[in-house]
Amino acid sequence: xxxxxxxxxxxxxxxxxxxxxxxxxxxxxxxxxxxxxxxxxxxxxxxxxxxxxxxxxxxxxxxxxxxxxxxxxxxxxxxxxxxxxxxxxxxxxxxxxxxxxxxxxxxxxxxxxxxxxxxxxxxxxxxxxxxxxxxxxxxxxxxxxxxxxxxxxxxxxxxxxxxxxxxxxxxxxxxxxxxxxxxxxxxxxxxxxxxxxxxxxxxxxxxxxxxxxxxxxxxxxxxxxxxxxxxxxxxxxxxxxxxxxxxxxxxxxxxxxxxxxxxxxxxxxxxxxx
Numbered sequence: 001x002x003x004x005x006x007x008x009x010x011x012x013x014x015x016x017x018x019x020x021x022x023x024x025x026x027x028x029x030x031x032x033x034x035x036x037x038x039x040x041x042x043x044x045x046x047x048x049x050x051x052x053x054x055x056x057x058x059x060x061x062x063x064x065x066x067x068x069x070x071x072x073x074x075x076x077x078x079x080x081x082x083x084x085x086x087x088x089x090x091x092x093x094x095x096x097x098x099x100x101x102x103x104x105x106x107x108x109x110x111x112x113x114x115x116x117x118x119x120x121x122x123x124x125x126x127x128x129x130x131x132x133x134x135x136x137x138x139x140x141x142x143x144x145x146x147x148x149x150x151x152x153x154x155x156x157x158x159x160x161x162x163x164x165x166x167x168x169x170x171x172x173x174x175x176x177x178x179x180x181x182x183x184x185x186x187x188x189x190x191x192x193x194x195x196x197x198x199x200x201x202x203x204x205x206x207x208x209x210x211x212x213x214x215x216x217x218x219x220x221x222x223x224x225x226x227x228x229x230x231x232x233x234x235x236x237x238x239x240x241x242x243x244x245x246x247x248x249x250x251x252x253x254x255x256x257x258x259x260x261x262x263x264x265x266x267x268x269x270x271x272x273x274x
Contacts, residue, residue: 014055017055017058020059020084021052021053021055023080025053027071027073027077028071035050035053036049041066042066042070044063061085097150097153099219099227100153102221103217103219104220105158105159105160105217105218106158106159106161106215107160107218108213109165109215109250109253110164110165110168111165111200111209111212112165112168112171113127113168113171114164115162116147117153117162118151118162119182120181120185121144123174123185125144125174126178127174128140128143154189160192160194160195161195161196161198162196162198163198163209164186164199165200166199166201166266169183169199169267170270179274186267187267187271191264196260197264198254198257198259198260199257199258199263199266200257208249215228216250224243224246225243226243226246
């Protein structure tokens with residue numbers, strides 16, 4: 001897989017890309033250009049152009065911009081960037097983004113790594129790099145890009161509540177400098193008006209989140225959705241009985257954790273020790 005494109009992995013992405021591929025091919029043929037001639041005009045090889053027009057690859061934004069200029073499309077091809085932007089990301093990421101877009105409150109408990117919405121780029125890359133078997137380089141970069149794109153949610157309307165186990169602050173993922181930057185990022189995020197961040201100290205005798213990390217999204221419809229991720233498995237929880245348990249469990253976790261202001265002081269202390 002070339003570093004300028006991404007493999008298709010689901011029906012939704014395939015449908016979008018096939019539609020874009022047909023449009024690109026029609027524009028090229030209307031201009032009377034072969035794939036080789038068109039590729040030379042936009043700085044790509046004939047095989048790359050062929051892969052895009054067969055719907056096997058997702059064109060990058062610069063590909064569409066250059067195609068628009070070469071084919072004198074007056075912005076019509078460039079406008080296709082909006083259609084392919086979302087499908088460049090893994091389906092799981094797109095599904096989570098849709099759920100987050102419909103949420104009024106997003107709650108997250110983490111006891112292994114910092115929540116993805118709060119990760120710095122270097123920390124996220126270190127998390128994905130630690131995966132075994134390792135991701136190919138192109139897939140690793142794709143996942144990092146997708147994770148950073150999801151962080152736009154923090155600028156939206158929902159309220160965010162994060163509870164981090166102290167272990168996530170002291171686990172030196174990526175090394176000392178990466179962790180220092182990550183702790184500074186947490187301090188900055190915790191000062192946002194729509195973010196509550198709490199730390200659950202390891203010294204606490206009780207921990208209602210001992211079974212593992214999870215997220216709970218409270219939707220505009222009045223319903224709730226749970227997200228649970230473990231080894232090789234991602235689960236979306238919609239059964240009201242189960243989401244009620246998660247809601248109750250999260251409330252207990254928050255009560256067991258330090259208050260937000262105390263948590264800020266705790267993170268500052270860990271930062272000073274690093």
